[in-house]
Amino acid sequence: MTDLSHIRNFSIIAHIDHGKSTLADRLIQRTGGLTDREMSAQVLDNMDIEKERGITIKAQTVRLDYVAKNGETYELNLMDTPGHVDFAYEVSRSLAACEGALLVVDAAQGVEAQTLANVYQSIEHDHEIVPVLNKIDLPAAEPEKVRAEIEEVIGLDASQAVLASAKSGIGIDEVLEAIVARIPAPKGDRDAPLEAMLVDSWYDPYLGVVILVRVMNGVIKKGQNIKFMIGGTEHLIDRVGCMRPKIEALPELGPGEIGFITAQIKDISQTRVGDTITTVKNPAAKPLPGFKEVQPVVFCGLFPVDANDFEKLRDSISKLRLNDASFSFEMETSAALGFGFRCGFLGLLHLEIIQERLTREYDLDLITTAPSVVYEMHMKDGTVRHLHNPADMPDPNHIEMIEEPWIEAVIYCPDEYLGSILKLCQDRRGIQKNLTYVGGRAQVTYELPLNEVVFDFYDRLKSISRGYASFDYHQIGTRDGDLVKMSILVNNEPVDALSMIVHRSAAEARGRHMCERLKDLIPRHLFKIPIQAAIGGKVIARETIAAMRKDVTAKCYGGDITRKKKLLEKQKEGKKRMREYGSVQIPQEAFIAALRMGDES
Structure with missing residues (x-):
């Protein structure tokens, strides 16, 4: 059992x-914590996709024993948190x-x-920040x-900031000493009733759901x-331990300690992040x-390109959900x-990662709706x-009003890209709240409707600013909006997968943009095909x-003009009938391309 004064719990932001x-x-x-032989780059990032993109998706924890310069041994609990805005609650x-x-x-x-x-x-x-x-x-x-910049923007005293280079190993000892000296020890009462916070959970095929906990008061064993x-x-605990980063069993976890427990739980939805144990x-x-x-x-539909893969997709989604x-997810059908x-x-980002994991880990070809x-x-x-x-929108005559979610976005960018970024935000119905300068960079605060951001706002922002702009947002509730359902009709038949709600x-x-794209993507048939975008009627x-033309008069050589006219009239009748009864085949590639680029207006 470690003395409270020798425990340090910290995260990296x-x-x-x-x-x-x-x-x-x-x-x-x-x-x-690991020998040089066991070490790999980004050892706390378990998924290939995390290592490739250089992002952390799941928060990871590791317990380290550090002998400080004063000769005392400290227990350091490091929590590696995701940096992306989608996982803000996990971070909190x-x-x-x-x-x-x-x-x-x-x-x-x-x-x-x-x-x-x-x-x-x-x-x-109320953290001590180093x-x-x-x-x-x-x-x-x-x-x-x-x-x-740290002092000006955040208001933290950076005179004691540690200079380091993690890649070449400069300043690592100074970082460890600063953790011991400047981060306070946890508080907690060993004899009080147990209060432990559920920080995270993940599914292990052998142990069931593994729960990461931070004990506030009491003891868990x-x-x-x-x-x-x-x-x-209610559950019975069958294992208590910590990650070093390998799993190590412990007799108990006391106040101030971070570790994991297992209790033969099969369903991860029972273990909600932030719950109290x-x-x-x-x-x-x-x-x-x-x-x-x-x-x-954010919601979207996932469909297999090959209809025979539906069961495989169901199994894969269920495994990911673990x-x-x-x-x-819930089942849906589309004509x-x-x-x-x-x-x-x-x-x-969450959507992109799930989609990529389904494609990679389960070898599925997917169509994602807008x-x-x-x-x-x-x-x-x-x-x-x-x-x-x-596609499920009720009759507009029965709707009093539609409210859509709004966000507050903070964008940092070098000064030379500011004009085009302001234009992008204005085009997306943004309301400017603030504009300040920090050093040579602008900080813009905008309120934006979320449905204008979910398509390709981030990509456009990066391309406009050549990758220099950074973007962060949080939701600020819903507001009334003049929103309508836009349907796409191909040969007078509505295509449900392409309908969308727009301002x-x-x-x-x-x-107009969608119709132009579909005109290029749908192959020609033997009859004319109208492509229409409609709001209601x-x-x-x-x-x-x-239409594709066939030269029916080729066999007429010589003779009267009326023979040619008769053939053309006959063909006209046939085309009319074909248009009434003919069905338009829209290839899968057309769907994928139309949905992927559905917003580049």
Whole structure:
């Protein structure tokens, strides 16, 4: 059992690519958590996709033993948190389990938007924050300038900031000493009723659901009957331990300690992040504060390209769900695409990662419908409906008003790209709230409707700013909007997979763009095909695919002109009949291309 004064719980906060996982690697290596032979780059990132993209998706924890310069041995619990905005709630729970944080800032790039968002969360939890200027060995590094930027933007005293380079191992000892000296020890009462916060959970095929916990008060040990205070379920603990980063069994976890428990739980949805664990015999009076239900924000349909893969897709989605409780799905059918699933995600990166994992790990070819957000339909009879799928929109005559979710976005960018970024935000119905300068960079705050952001806002922002702009957002509730359902009709038949909810002001431009794209993508048939974008019964854009011509008069040589006319009239009748009864074959590639590029207006 470790003395409370010798425990340090801390997380690492950083923007994507500022060297957070590499610093974690060096700390593990320096404290002997793994031998050089067992070490790999980004050892806390388990998935290939995390290593390739250089992003952390699942928060990971590791316990390190460090002998400080004063001769004492300290137990350091490091929580490597995701940096992306989609996983902000996971970050907030990880931060609630710590007493301090290392703020890692790239000495060449300076403070970025996501760094700011997570630092403010950390400050809200009353953390002691230790600034670390990473990558100081780069030729472009300007540590003094970045130090001033931290003081100016965040308001932290950076005079004691540690200069380090995680890649080349500079300053690692100084980082460890700063953790011991500046981050406070946890508090907790060993004899009080058990209160432990559920920080994270994941599914292990051999152990069931593994739960990461931070014990606030009391002791958690094998054989206890525990209860989830918000989930309401009871379980028997069969294993207690910690990650070093290999699994190590322990007799118990005391106050202030971070470790894992297993209790033969099969369903990850029972273990909600932020829940409070207590004992059945001597329960705590009330749950720990800060719990909130994680709600999916972005929805889209996933359909297999080959209809025979439907069962395989069902199995794959179910397996992914075992490891990710924030991902939801339900079955849906589409006239154009067949059977598939309507899935809910925390945000766009989450959607992209799930899609990529299904394609890679389960070898599936998927069609993804255009992402949409959750709209609140206030009906005339006083009821409120939540709409995930544009195809299910009720009759507009029964709707009083439609509310859509809005976000507040903070964008950082170099000054020369500011004009085009402001134009992009204005085009997406943005409302400018603030514009300030930090050093040579602009910080813009905009309120934007989420459905304008979910398509390709991030890609456009990156291409306009050549990758220099950084973007972070949080939801600010719903607002009334003049929204309409735009249907796409091919040969007078509505194609449900291509319908979308758009703002009335943008409907015409987007409808025209969609029709033009489909005209290029759908092959010609023997009859004319009209492609229309319509709102209700009103057509707002139209393109026509010309019919393939067959020269029926080729066999007429010589003779009277009336013979040719007779043949052409006969052909005209046939084409008319064919158009009435003929069905248009829309190839899968056309769907994929139209949905992927559905918003580049």
